[in-house]
Amino acid sequence: MLKVLKFGGTSVGTLERIQNVAKIIKNIRDDGHDIIAVVSAMSGETNKLIEYANTFSSNPSNKEMDMLLSSGERVTSALLSIALNEDGYKTTSMSGREVGIFTTNEHTNARIESIDTSNMQESIAQGNIIIVAGFQGVSVNTSRVTTLGRGGSDLSAVAIAGAIAADICEIYTDVDGIYTTDPRIEPKAKKMDKISYDEMLELASLGAKVLQNRSVEMAKKLNVNLVSRSSFTPEVEGTLITKEENIMEAPIVSGIALDKNQIRVGLYKVSDKPGIAASIFQTLANSNINVDMIVQTIAVDGKADLDFTISTGDLEKTQKAMETFKDDVEKIDYNEAVCKVSIVGVGMKSHTGVASKAFLAMANENINIRIISTSEIKISMIIDEKYAELAVRSLHDVYELDK
Numbered sequence: 001m002l003k004v005l006k007f008g009g010t011s012v013g014t015l016e017r018i019q020n021v022a023k024i025i026k027n028i029r030d031d032g033h034d035i036i037a038v039v040s041a042m043s044g045e046t047n048k049l050i051e052y053a054n055t056f057s058s059n060p061s062n063k064e065m066d067m068l069l070s071s072g073e074r075v076t077s078a079l080l081s082i083a084l085n086e087d088g089y090k091t092t093s094m095s096g097r098e099v100g101i102f103t104t105n106e107h108t109n110a111r112i113e114s115i116d117t118s119n120m121q122e123s124i125a126q127g128n129i130i131i132v133a134g135f136q137g138v139s140v141n142t143s144r145v146t147t148l149g150r151g152g153s154d155l156s157a158v159a160i161a162g163a164i165a166a167d168i169c170e171i172y173t174d175v176d177g178i179y180t181t182d183p184r185i186e187p188k189a190k191k192m193d194k195i196s197y198d199e200m201l202e203l204a205s206l207g208a209k210v211l212q213n214r215s216v217e218m219a220k221k222l223n224v225n226l227v228s229r230s231s232f233t234p235e236v237e238g239t240l241i242t243k244e245e246n247i248m249e250a251p252i253v254s255g256i257a258l259d260k261n262q263i264r265v266g267l268y269k270v271s272d273k274p275g276i277a278a279s280i281f282q283t284l285a286n287s288n289i290n291v292d293m294i295v296q297t298i299a300v301d302g303k304a305d306l307d308f309t310i311s312t313g314d315l316e317k318t319q320k321a322m323e324t325f326k327d328d329v330e331k332i333d334y335n336e337a338v339c340k341v342s343i344v345g346v347g348m349k350s351h352t353g354v355a356s357k358a359f360l361a362m363a364n365e366n367i368n369i370r371i372i373s374t375s376e377i378k379i380s381m382i383i384d385e386k387y388a389e390l391a392v393r394s395l396h397d398v399y400e401l402d403k
């Protein structure tokens with residue numbers, strides 16, 4: 001098999017841990033597989049470099065930042081290659097340029113345009129294990145080094161796996177997979193064996209520290225089988241993230257996600273006239289504010305209430321944007337003490353009674369649901385933040401996710 005392995009910052013955080021990663025790679029190699037290993041910078045390294053730059057300038061050039069930040073990953077790739085070499089394994093480290101990752105010119109947040117795999121193919125054919133410096137590419141236009149945005153080495157790994165048609169892309173972090181919910185909230189949470197791309201994207205909050213969302217989207221697009229597993233317990237099989245068709249018996253509900261990073265914006269008595277919603281949400285979009293849930297009540301006397309949620313970081317921008325609508329609205333309030341709990345599962349497409357079960361669970365705990373929204377594979381509820389953990393535990397319980 002051709003395996004792409006990706007080791008995150010914590011997995012290569014010390015020299016000892018780099019040695020541990022070398023051991024994992026050796027074992028996989030001894031089993032007869034071809035390997036492309038993509039590495040992050042040692043943990044904390046990227047932040048340290050940003051701090052260094054900020055001591056000289058509060059607004060350093062993005063082009064220089066890419067030159068600076070891409071160095072972190074290069075250090076790890078070279079060290080890992082040296083460690084493996086020392087033990088008699090044939091290896092070569094490669095920068096983004098050598099790997100053939102061509103990107104747009106948006107420094108510090110470049111998008112991958114294409115990957116020329118010929119260099120990698122040749123090197124594998126010569127018997128090398130390739131150790132790739134993640135998170136970086138080269139601008140098609142200028143040939144300057146670019147980086148792919150924070151957490152971008154996941155993206156490097158998935159894109160390479162897709163381009164070279166690897167059999168699997170294993171993402172190693174310090175957790176051993178994706179759980180049915182956050183084990184710190186519900187100790188009975190279980191590691192899932194398999195989950196679909198769409199479920200993983202909806203459960204982003206559970207995977208946030210494990211997998212960069214952009215990389216899951218790319219895995220879906222390129223049909224890359226992803227595995228989330230731990231470099232600290234490599235003997236434990238992780239969670240496979242794959243296409244829905246590959247999951248034989250999907251549970252009705254796969255997991256419960258919690259997002260505390262929500263603010264509910266209530267617009268009371270909005271004039272009920274054509275175009276008002278369009279102009280409100282256009283204004284928000286123009287200010288780059290991401291709106292999550294939206295509900296409008298039935299109009300009474302030519303006025304309707306409009307509620308939507310935004311993420312915590314966007315509060316000030318939203319308040320400013322809403323000034324425009326002072327005269328169209330009787331009152332605007334911002335409730336920060338809310339959270340969103342979501343029940344996710346592809347199986348709910350073909351089952352009835354999934355939503356009522358959730359609402360009953362909330363009723364039994366005396367939790368008031370403020371906003372509900374549903375999609376084919378998700379039911380989300382906005383509730384008071386003080387009930388967040390209780391809600392997660394009771395939902396985990398009613399859908400028997402601990403079984």
Ligand code: ASP
Pocket residue numbers: 008009040041046047072134135149150151152153154
């Ligand atoms: N080192 C980069 C970061 O910290 C990329 C990565 O680790 O994926 O964002």
Ligand code: MG
Pocket residue numbers: 008009040151152154
């Ligand atoms: Mg990362």
